[in-house]
Amino acid sequence: MSWKALIWGLTCTIFALILKLLSVVIIGGRxxxxxxxxxxxxxxxxxxxxxxxxxxxxxxxxxxxxxxxxxxxxxxxxxxxxxxxxxxxxxxxxxxxxxxxxxxxxxxxxxxxxxxxxxxxxxxxxxxxxxxxxxxxxxxxxxxxxxxxxxxxxxxxxxxxxxxxxxxxxxxxxxxxxxxxxxxxxxxxxxxxxxxxxxxxxxxxxxxxxxxxxxxxxxxxxxxxxxxxxxxxxxxxxxxxxxxxxxxxxxxCDTSGLQALPLERPVKSPTIISVAQFRPEKAHTLQLEAFSVAIRKLDADTPRPKLQFVGSCRNKADEERLQNLKNLAIELKVEEDVEFYKNLMYRELVRLLGSAVVGIHSMIDEHFGICVVEYMAAGAIPIAHNSAGPKMDIVLEEDGQQTGFLAQNVEEYADAILKVLSMPETERLKMAAAARRRAGRFSExxxxxxxxxxxxxxxxxxxx
Missing domain, CATH: 3.40.50.2000 (Glycogen Phosphorylase B;)
Known part of the structure; x- marks a missing residue:
């Protein structure tokens, strides 16, 4: 046994004894x-x-x-x-x-x-x-x-x-x-x-x-x-x-209900969905900036997409972050292409997921990423941060087929968005089907x- 393990064991033992003593003194043994x-x-x-x-x-x-x-x-x-x-x-x-x-x-x-x-x-x-x-x-x-x-x-x-x-x-x-x-x-x-x-x-x-x-x-x-x-x-x-x-x-993850959605999506008006609470670590600003870059780089024959932010606000600080995001959309001149949905009911979320071509998520070291799995189950190609849960557990190959994209900065996210938007429909359906199979590993x-x-x-x- 190493000296670190010995010290740790002694510390935990002493702590347990203190807890026992306190429980008798404070709680009275009742x-x-x-x-x-x-x-x-x-x-x-x-x-x-x-x-x-x-x-x-x-x-x-x-x-x-x-x-x-x-x-x-x-x-x-x-x-x-x-x-x-x-x-x-x-x-x-x-x-x-x-x-x-x-x-x-x-x-x-x-x-x-x-x-x-x-x-x-x-x-x-x-x-x-x-x-x-x-x-x-x-x-x-x-x-x-x-x-x-x-x-x-x-x-x-x-x-x-x-x-x-x-x-x-x-x-x-x-x-x-x-x-x-x-x-x-x-x-x-x-x-x-x-x-x-x-x-x-x-x-x-x-x-x-x-x-x-x-x-x-x-x-x-x-x-x-x-x-x-x-x-x-x-x-x-x-x-x-x-x-x-x-x-x-x-x-x-609600994979069973979402897997019932058709994989085919509207081609003329593709939507990109972002599902996350309006908290600072979710990095919504990066998503909006990447979307703006992708819009500027669009080919003339590529349909212009919409970005849908779906999330909840816990407090006044979250409300302010949501308003700042709306203001940034105006500054980037993409306000006509961005929609915001706050505290949405579940059935409405399912409806939006059923129309999305891409699901985007950008939190660094996202411990797991339930919404990334939900994107995959619903048939939306995930674009997630190249770290932690999405990297280690979720956005992995399924039967040798790519299931989505990982990115780290604005340019990489923008490039991934453009790749999905310019992807032939048969290729997109193949990737979406593989992602849906992968999502089945994380069912409710x-x-x-x-x-x-x-x-x-x-x-x-x-x-x-």
Whole structure:
């Protein structure tokens, strides 16, 4: 055993003893756990892939263990059992077996990005500790299930005597993030002012190292950690040091419904669709700039395409980003060719996907990329960022046939758009068919099977 592994083991053991002592002193040794699974998901209206995972996870638990109640900890004060079961079916096409119970949280501001202008990551993490304390004080379930990536809540759940399960979409911090800081590369999570300064970059690297150490400690408190991709699995195994408790479960994608759509698309007015929340890391600006470049490079005989942005807004900052995107379309003189759809119902999203020739996605280190799979299942050729989930798991050859394109910058995205638009229809149909077959590997049914297989041992081994 290496000295690093020995130190890590001793640290985790000491931490576990401290947790045990605190649970006796603070909780008083009382057993107040209910026969239930509590899903910690403070934002039940974000409309993203994480929310789809939440509802599919609730459905899987309801199907697997009907004797366990399912409840959701949410900071959305208008959420009710009836509204949530309706939202699951209307927004994601997920039919729950019965409405989940709801526990309302009133301290959600402590995990909001705006609360921490600086040291946002660690601020939100410690804020989640406070929020989870509120949640578990109101209702203590037998199983605490985190579906939003708040690993710092796991020790609190252990203190309350819960079994801790999580579905991790992406690590709060990764080795890639640390590498960018050390390399002084500016990005949405590394301010240009810091990237330009050697001293500030070194200070931030130390901060990241300290945070990754803490993240590893709290993450190791999970009894079962499900991860959504090969990229996420690699990082979580390195950070948390519990490879035997980590299971890869690809997220649920609506491949069956989308695969029923015809592969043929309108030739005269091709559409390019972009499905993503209006968050900074989704890099919508890059997509718009690439579309503008592609428009300028179009051959005279190539049909002029339309770009459709489809996404949800979580807060005022997202609303501002959406407005800035509309303003940029005007500056680039493509406003007549761009359409925006906010908080769209699922059936309307399916309608748009059924007409799209191209599906574009540009987040760097996208942990998985549910929407990329949905593009492929619907028959739209995907153009995704050449990193993480799309690169390692999704946009790969199927039976020797190319299934889409990977790109990294404006020019590469523009070139990929032009390639699809100028592709002969027979070639496009061949690629779209291969992409659809590939998407079948990430079906909702596959998620249910793998999810139940992962949770079955921990549910059966716990005291009844």
């Amino acid at each position: 057993t107040t756990r209910k026969r239930a699974v509590g899903f910690f998901h403070p934002y039940t209206n974000d409309g993203g892939g994480g929310e789809r995972v939440l509802w599919c996870a609730v459905k899987a638990i309801q199907d697997e263990r009907s004797d366990l109640d399912c409840l959701v900890y949410t900071g959305d004060h208008d959420a009710s059992p009836e509204s949530l079961i309706a939202r699951a079916i209307d927004r994601f096409g997920v039919q729950l077996l019965y409405p989940p119970k709801v526990v309302h949280l009133h301290k959600r501001k402590w995990i909001e990005e705006a609360t921490y202008p600086r040291f946002t990551m660690i601020g939100q993490s410690f804020g989640s500790v406070y929020l989870s304390w509120e949640a578990l004080s109101k209702f203590t379930p037998q199983y605490y299930f985190d579906t939003s990536g708040y690993a710092f809540t796991y020790p609190i759940a252990r203190m309350f005597g819960c079994k801790v399960i999580c579905y991790t979409h992406y690590p709060t911090i990764s080795l890639d993030m640390l590498s960018r800081v050390r390399g002084r590369r500016s990005l949405y999570n590394n301010d240009a002012l810091i990237a330009q300064s050697i001293l500030l970059s070194q200070c931030k690297a130390i901060y990241y190292l300290f945070f990754s150490w803490m993240y590893g400690i709290v993450g190791s408190c999970a009894d079962l950690a499900m991860v959504n991709s090969s990229w996420t699995q690699s990082h979580i195994e390195n950070l948390w040091g519990i490879p035997d408790r980590i299971k890869r479960v690809y997220p649920p 049914q596959r998620f249910y099977e793998d999810f139940k297989s992962a949770i079955r041992p921990i549910l059966s081994n716990s005291s009844q």
